[in-house]
Amino acid sequence: MLGNTKHADVAAGDAGFPERLDAVAADTESLLDRLLGAAPVAGERARPGRLLEAMRYASLGGGKRFRPFLAVEAAALFGGDRARALMVGAAVEFVHCYSLVHDDLPAMDNDDLRRGRPTTHKAFDDATAILAGDALLTLAFDVLGRPETHPDAAVRIDLVLALARASGLGGMVGGQMLDLAAEGRFNGNVPQPLDRAATETMESMKTGALLRFSCVGGAIVAGADKDAQAALDRYGTAVGKAFQVADDLLDAVGDAATVGKATGKDAGLHKATLVRIMGVDGARRALADLVAEAEAAVAPFGPKADILRAAARFVAERSH
Amino acid sequence: MLGNTKHADVAAGDAGFPERLDAVAADTESLLDRLLGAAPVAGERARPGRLLEAMRYASLGGGKRFRPFLAVEAAALFGGDRARALMVGAAVEFVHCYSLVHDDLPAMDNDDLRRGRPTTHKAFDDATAILAGDALLTLAFDVLGRPETHPDAAVRIDLVLALARASGLGGMVGGQMLDLAAEGRFNGNVPQPLDRAATETMESMKTGALLRFSCVGGAIVAGADKDAQAALDRYGTAVGKAFQVADDLLDAVGDAATVGKATGKDAGLHKATLVRIMGVDGARRALADLVAEAEAAVAPFGPKADILRAAARFVAERSH
Numbered sequence: 001m002l003g004n005t006k007h008a009d010v011a012a013g014d015a016g017f018p019e020r021l022d023a024v025a026a027d028t029e030s031l032l033d034r035l036l037g038a039a040p041v042a043g044e045r046a047r048p049g050r051l052l053e054a055m056r057y058a059s060l061g062g063g064k065r066f067r068p069f070l071a072v073e074a075a076a077l078f079g080g081d082r083a084r085a086l087m088v089g090a091a092v093e094f095v096h097c098y099s100l101v102h103d104d105l106p107a108m109d110n111d112d113l114r115r116g117r118p119t120t121h122k123a124f125d126d127a128t129a130i131l132a133g134d135a136l137l138t139l140a141f142d143v144l145g146r147p148e149t150h151p152d153a154a155v156r157i158d159l160v161l162a163l164a165r166a167s168g169l170g171g172m173v174g175g176q177m178l179d180l181a182a183e184g185r186f187n188g189n190v191p192q193p194l195d196r197a198a199t200e201t202m203e204s205m206k207t208g209a210l211l212r213f214s215c216v217g218g219a220i221v222a223g224a225d226k227d228a229q230a231a232l233d234r235y236g237t238a239v240g241k242a243f244q245v246a247d248d249l250l251d252a253v254g255d256a257a258t259v260g261k262a263t264g265k266d267a268g269l270h271k272a273t274l275v276r277i278m279g280v281d282g283a284r285r286a287l288a289d290l291v292a293e294a295e296a297a298v299a300p301f302g303p304k305a306d307i308l309r310a311a312a313r314f315v316a317e318r319s320h
Numbered sequence: 321m322l323g324n325t326k327h328a329d330v331a332a333g334d335a336g337f338p339e340r341l342d343a344v345a346a347d348t349e350s351l352l353d354r355l356l357g358a359a360p361v362a363g364e365r366a367r368p369g370r371l372l373e374a375m376r377y378a379s380l381g382g383g384k385r386f387r388p389f390l391a392v393e394a395a396a397l398f399g400g401d402r403a404r405a406l407m408v409g410a411a412v413e414f415v416h417c418y419s420l421v422h423d424d425l426p427a428m429d430n431d432d433l434r435r436g437r438p439t440t441h442k443a444f445d446d447a448t449a450i451l452a453g454d455a456l457l458t459l460a461f462d463v464l465g466r467p468e469t470h471p472d473a474a475v476r477i478d479l480v481l482a483l484a485r486a487s488g489l490g491g492m493v494g495g496q497m498l499d500l501a502a503e504g505r506f507n508g509n510v511p512q513p514l515d516r517a518a519t520e521t522m523e524s525m526k527t528g529a530l531l532r533f534s535c536v537g538g539a540i541v542a543g544a545d546k547d548a549q550a551a552l553d554r555y556g557t558a559v560g561k562a563f564q565v566a567d568d569l570l571d572a573v574g575d576a577a578t579v580g581k582a583t584g585k586d587a588g589l590h591k592a593t594l595v596r597i598m599g600v601d602g603a604r605r606a607l608a609d610l611v612a613e614a615e616a617a618v619a620p621f622g623p624k625a626d627i628l629r630a631a632a633r634f635v636a637e638r639s640h
Binding site: 131 | 454490498
């Protein structure tokens, strides 16, 4: 997740980045609140109160909404309708939030706190947290299926397939599995260190796939052609990698007070990270290369893509 | 889930029911096996072995595949393509299987055995079971999104939306939440008995919604019109209710050896069931009414619907 880097840290030439990030976050919050309303929609029998409350707890009131931001700004690059792009952003945010709820469970990472407040299973209970996660994941596909997301069913089905591939066995869930395995969870707590290639695969699935989907999904909903979608895929891939390297650097060298969580935790857990493999200086160089790669991917779109370039720099800059 | 009633119990005039149930089960098994292959599909980076193994463990080699049967036979009623209907059946079966994996977890029903073998979290571990369930749910939407399910994207998106509504907050997951609440799980283990209306709502969500989707989904994929879809919805609703009443009766009066699991468990758990509210005789009468209701719903389709009528009787007959 994004650290607590202040917006003021973003350099000049930010293409209005902080304001635009905040605007998407505000619009996303309103949309998620509406999608998690108390009234059942067609085909639903009832919305049980405790379950809805847990889903709202897990997804409202927090986060920079960086994934929705990527979806909205990727769509804007092609003149896409903002309301539709926000629906794509809401879907990806529901997937992101469900994954945090399940990852925090005692059987997984066993975390009691997230963003300074009790995790969902601490605020409710384990059973409710499992079900809330399941329902959030299901809701993501519900959102993509609605005509409000796009009038053309073919576009919506493209989004459903892309999100499913990014989120499941061959994407985010698979990446979480590889990460737990590397920690030695299935081998009597004996860490199974990953080499560089295996670490990159794990990270590209665990955190990269959803960030990449955000960019490509924004392009899809805006009607971008295949070449443009491929460019956004390259951009999203580079941003996803940069995101992970920056996160690892924060953990390795960040000051706990600045980062807002305990640092040095990865080393203690023998987690697979590129910083462990490349060293801090190597990781910093890799980060600069990744930002350049992200910028190059959107170079063909000219100044319209300035905001996406600023976003790539923002991701990298939160590492120091 | 379906009990272990032998096919031989089905009365004459069964429209070839046992053979057709077995045929769908065999075709479904092959399809699930193929969908859970080792090779990544487009958009997937890798399929981690342990996760795939757990998904296969949770979904292959068991069950009558009654939901896929309903989807295939509902589609057949409208001359729908069998291969496409099997894709719908596979999607609903993945949802059913994921729900069993999550329901069996220690934090939920804490069951060690299912169909006479260790539950997924016992055969693997809790973290793997959580992730396998998540990935199976995601795969269900992936399957519905594929062109193989139907060449028309509008049909596929109808299926996605219907499955999402049947499975999530306002459907199956919501029903499980209501059931846990009735058991007193969120009130210091003090049961909160449901009245008849609340029990019917809970059951219509927890088990009814997915059975209803199976029928309606089969109609949708076969291109049935809205009136015909509504008829299959009424049929599926009645079958879903009959399914639950028969299950409750089996628990209340069944012999453990015949049923294949401990009986009388619901009473011990103070579970909300219609048998508790209506008594055994009242429940038997209700069951007969539900079968008649299911038969009436498909009456307009004439002898072509004999197989669906036989299915309704099969559901009821497994109660004794």
